[in-house]
Amino acid sequence: MPKIVDPEARRRAVADAVFRVARRDGLENASLRNVADEAGLAVGSVRHYFASHSELMLFAMRELTRRVEVRVRSRVEPLLAAPGGPDRASLVEELLAELLPLDAARHDEAVLWLAFTTAARVRPELRPRADELHTGMREMVEQVLRGGQRQGGFPEDLDVPAETLRLVALLDGLALTAVLQPDRITPDDMWRVLRLHLRSLRGA
Template sequence: MPKIVDPVARRRAVAQAVLSVVGRHGLAHASLRNVADEAGLAIGSVRHYFADHDELMLFTMRELSHRIDERVRAHIERLLSPGNGTDRRATTEQLLTEFLPLDATRREEAAIWLAFAAAAHTRPELRPCADEMHQGMNALVRRVLHEAQRSGALPDDLDTDLESKRLTALLDGLTLQSALLPDRFPPEAIRQVLRRHLDALRSGD
């Protein structure tokens, strides 16, 4: 009997091959040939699941976003569930650290995301996806701050729309600095900066 291939699983496997190539060699090396070799497939098999290179890159960007979203979702469900005894401050910090390069997995994801974000400036086909992902992150941060304010954890007069932009910029900046200067921005230093910022929000500074 012919082997039955799950097309969704195969597309995700090819996307993982893209991520592996980009993580080791950079986005410029993620050609269809190199990705096919990484995935252990013939290049024709890759073309069977993706119409062209642009479609493959967009799918991979969304797959990366999906992985981060799955981790974040577990935290936000606890954070937004009323009356479950959750330590809101600790859960908020854990949620936000999912966007930061604090371990090998997240460092690799951050490096790959920065590569895609940089490419989006010169490759218009990637720009809508990059914008969508950044807007989604900002919307999540705004929701977290709004819920914290509603629960009394943040001052009533805090401008949560403005502060969500400031916090998103902080997360982006910490990710970039850690990627460029890992010795100066180790995981504990990143955590300290984030905690100081969350403390400042609670005091209204």
């Protein structure tokens, strides 16, 4: 009957165009026209896959969240698989490092994360996604701290709720600096600070 096209693949391709435009010119310039140009499509074509502009933004944000989650999950599994392994410390380190913009790909993701979550402050339709992302990160960090408490490493009397807040703020803050002041922080700096923090948690 009709031309057969995988609609989900198309939607993801358009979302990629959103990401490139937002990365380059800011989310405020991710208009249907600019996104369509970036994707090499006509505006009408983009609108065939997304009923409205905000639906496009919502899809893009979900797609971004999904990618981050996939990446983080891939670091959680080794940790669950090696319950008492000797190099548990470095697995934890790598898991948390997954949330830092240590290479170009993660840097781009961090830029987009900041753009979407700040936009969500005044765009009600994006709020649920932003909240989910934040909650997910915080719960993961809390689990890591509790896990490290059970499996040695971190002291028994660790104030887990406060330390969760502290570690989440630290990771967010490092990402923020890397996004907004990229010349003033290097991946090495971020590694150094992360290791410093984990060491201080163990030795407290």
